[in-house]
Amino acid sequence: MNGTITKDASQMRSSDQIGRLPQPPSPIADDGDENHFCRTCAFASVCLAVGYGKSDLSALHCLVEHVGPFRAGEYVFHNGDPFRAIFAVRAGTVKTSMVDRDGREQVLGFYLPGEVIGLNAIYPDHFPCDAIVLENGHFCRFSFPAMSALAARIPAVQQHLFRMLSKELGAASLLAGDHSADERMAAFLVDLGERYATRGFSGTHFQLSMSRGDIANYLRLAAETVSRVLSRFRSLGLIEIEGRELVLNNPAELRRIGQSLLPN
Amino acid sequence: MNGTITKDASQMRSSDQIGRLPQPPSPIADDGDENHFCRTCAFASVCLAVGYGKSDLSALHCLVEHVGPFRAGEYVFHNGDPFRAIFAVRAGTVKTSMVDRDGREQVLGFYLPGEVIGLNAIYPDHFPCDAIVLENGHFCRFSFPAMSALAARIPAVQQHLFRMLSKELGAASLLAGDHSADERMAAFLVDLGERYATRGFSGTHFQLSMSRGDIANYLRLAAETVSRVLSRFRSLGLIEIEGRELVLNNPAELRRIGQSLLPN
DNA sequence: TTGCCTACTTGATTTGGATCAGTTTCGAAA
DNA sequence: TTTCGAAACTGATCCAAATCAAGTAGGCAA
Numbered sequence: 279m280n281g282t283i284t285k286d287a288s289q290m291r292s293s294d295q296i297g298r299l300p301q302p303p304s305p306i307a308d309d310g311d312e313n314h315f316c317r318t319c320a321f322a323s324v325c326l327a328v329g330y331g332k333s334d335l336s337a338l339h340c341l342v343e344h345v346g347p348f349r350a351g352e353y354v355f356h357n358g359d360p361f362r363a364i365f366a367v368r369a370g371t372v373k374t375s376m377v378d379r380d381g382r383e384q385v386l387g388f389y390l391p392g393e394v395i396g397l398n399a400i401y402p403d404h405f406p407c408d409a410i411v412l413e414n415g416h417f418c419r420f421s422f423p424a425m426s427a428l429a430a431r432i433p434a435v436q437q438h439l440f441r442m443l444s445k446e447l448g449a450a451s452l453l454a455g456d457h458s459a460d461e462r463m464a465a466f467l468v469d470l471g472e473r474y475a476t477r478g479f480s481g482t483h484f485q486l487s488m489s490r491g492d493i494a495n496y497l498r499l500a501a502e503t504v505s506r507v508l509s510r511f512r513s514l515g516l517i518e519i520e521g522r523e524l525v526l527n528n529p530a531e532l533r534r535i536g537q538s539l540l541p542n
Numbered sequence: 543m544n545g546t547i548t549k550d551a552s553q554m555r556s557s558d559q560i561g562r563l564p565q566p567p568s569p570i571a572d573d574g575d576e577n578h579f580c581r582t583c584a585f586a587s588v589c590l591a592v593g594y595g596k597s598d599l600s601a602l603h604c605l606v607e608h609v610g611p612f613r614a615g616e617y618v619f620h621n622g623d624p625f626r627a628i629f630a631v632r633a634g635t636v637k638t639s640m641v642d643r644d645g646r647e648q649v650l651g652f653y654l655p656g657e658v659i660g661l662n663a664i665y666p667d668h669f670p671c672d673a674i675v676l677e678n679g680h681f682c683r684f685s686f687p688a689m690s691a692l693a694a695r696i697p698a699v700q701q702h703l704f705r706m707l708s709k710e711l712g713a714a715s716l717l718a719g720d721h722s723a724d725e726r727m728a729a730f731l732v733d734l735g736e737r738y739a740t741r742g743f744s745g746t747h748f749q750l751s752m753s754r755g756d757i758a759n760y761l762r763l764a765a766e767t768v769s770r771v772l773s774r775f776r777s778l779g780l781i782e783i784e785g786r787e788l789v790l791n792n793p794a795e796l797r798r799i800g801q802s803l804l805p806n
Numbered sequence: 807t808t809g810c811c812t813a814c815t816t817g818a819t820t821t822g823g824a825t826c827a828g829t830t831t832c833g834a835a836a
Numbered sequence: 837t838t839t840c841g842a843a844a845c846t847g848a849t850c851c852a853a854a855t856c857a858a859g860t861a862g863g864c865a866a
Contacts, residue, residue: 376715378719378801378802379801379802380802382802384715384718384719384720386715386718397707397708397711398708398711398712398715399708400704400705400707400708401704401705401706401708401709401711401712402708402712402805406712426697426700426701426704427697429694429700430693430694430695430697430700431694433690433691433694436690436693436694436700437690439704440664440690440703440707441664441665442665443661443664443704443707443708443711444661444662444663444664444665444666444707445665446711447661447662447665447707447710447711447714448662448665448666448670450711450714450715450718451640451648451650451662451714453718454648454650454714454717454718454762455642455648455762456648456762458822458823459822459823489842489843489844490843490844490845491843491844495720498718498719498720499823499824500823500824500825501843501844502823502824502825502826502844502845502846503822503823503824504844505844505845505846506823506845506846508845509845509846521831521832521843521844537642537643538642538643538644538646541666722852722853723852723853753812753813753814754813754814754815755813755814763853763854764853764854764855765813765814766814766815766816766853766854766855766856767852767853767854768814769814769815769816770815770816770853772815773815773816785813785814785862
């Protein structure tokens with residue numbers, strides 16, 4: 279699986295390979311260092327806002343901690359862990375999921391480089407879900423008390439947090455609707471593509487970092503249905519897919535199919 | 543329809559068999575005036591935090607504006623309206639819903655006295671849904687720019703906003719799961735009851751303020767299915783229901799049925 | 807009163823997707 | 837190499853809930 283992941287990374291970005299060993303200064307949106315913040319991160323504007331002044335810069339260093347590397351299958355946090363921080367994906371991908379009393383898993387979301395996990399833990403004050411690494415990666419850990427304090431000082435930071443929370447709320451309610459397997463699948467693929475594009479990768483040619491089962495669970499379908507829909511999309515020429523490597527041949531048509539689940 | 547609403551309110555309070563909870567001193571959470579804030583409102587802690595000092599009190603008056611009355615069917619805000627404020631329900635009930643390109647409606651939520659609408663508008667900066675009054679009511683309008691400014695000054699306010707957003711996020715993802723009609727319906731009824739109880743009403747005997755069709759839409763079921771499930775629950779002795787008047791005879795069993803959708 | 811109209815209920819039938827049951831592929835371990 | 841196991845694909849069957857189709861009850865206007 280690691281081999282696959284490495285290939286993803288190289289395809290998506292520049293010239294990187296052989297990544298079954300986690301590499302500290304690694305690919306995938308990881309262009310930040312102590313003085314330069316990751317340009318494609320959801321927190322970029324925060325880090326930049328904070329970073330205006332010298333004193334703020336030190337505040338940022340208290341706030342942010344680079345964690346990892348994590349290997350596929352490892353947990354960024356566990357259901358029930360006390361909430362102290364939110365995380366931004368620096369490299370790799372993550373899924374969040376809950377397991378209910380009966381042992382049924384529910385995948386809540388997939389997170390790409392530049393995206394943020396843990397916002398749903400603020401209210402209960404502990405993580406309500408697990409965050410499981412799908413592709414080897416590492417993360418920025420933002421102390422939430424420190425970030426709140428900073429948000430009180432810097433309006434842009436506060437506003438950014440409000441907006442991130444609100445955005446996630448909107449995304450959650452889109453998926454809540456009543457839609458066919460085709461609609462869900464098309465919307466899912468287009469959404470993934472657009473998110474990759476936002477972070478500077480190809481929006482039409484990328485690697486699925488999650489299993490069919492995880493996709494199915496996330497979309498509330500059976501894994502077999504996901505397989506069938508993907509096969510049909512392929513036979514219609516909408517996509518090319520081999521294993522987890524995916525090409526969106528006709529994003530416009532996919533977007534049309536999935537329009538009722540997509541914003542705009 | 544207005545007649546019904548009036549009746550609902552009176553029934554909710556007086557003819558409550560089980561309720562040993564102390565009755566609220568005034569109807570439907572509307573116990574605030576210029577100097578006394580609604581104790582059962584989701585914003586109570588905010589208003590109280592703000593209201594400590596005399597100067598803060600005037601800040602609060604700039605922030606909050608009482609609007610209404612609204613009649614059933616009227617809109618608190620429309621899809622696409624520019625986002626300037628969030629609203630707390632002072633009296634009455636509200637549904638929020640989106641209409642997609644094909645004209646299909648999707649009910650996003652129902653809001654009871656003391657609850658807050660509009661948080662999902664922060665990110666897009668315009669309301670992504672309609673808010674439609676189900677039972678005559680009125681509202682507190684909180685200017686969001688003013689509230690943000692206040693949040694920067696008063697940590698409790700900021701924290702409260704974060705928590706409300708995060709809470710709604712958690713609620714949205716619970717409903718996103720894959721559940722049977724019985725599970726959904728049971729969880730819905732228990733949840734409504736608990737929310738009424740939180741606001742000081744009976745949690746076991748109340749009026750449904752929304753149609754079967756709205757419930758169905760919200761739960762992603764057909765209206766006929768809602769009818770059938772309610773009938774079955776009645777025949778099992780779990781509930782009594784006549785029109786929109788509802789008694790939960792066995793909340794514990796309902797909670798068990800719906801457990802996979804409910805927190806705790 | 808009569809006649810709508812809307813909300814709701816109940817029964818009959820259909821169906822989309824789940825479930826069950828192989829089969830294939832591929833990578834990793836022995 | 838062989839074996840094993842997980843992931844994925846595909847076909848056959850099943851089922852929960854949607855859809856179709858009446859029919860009932862209550863509210864309201866004329």
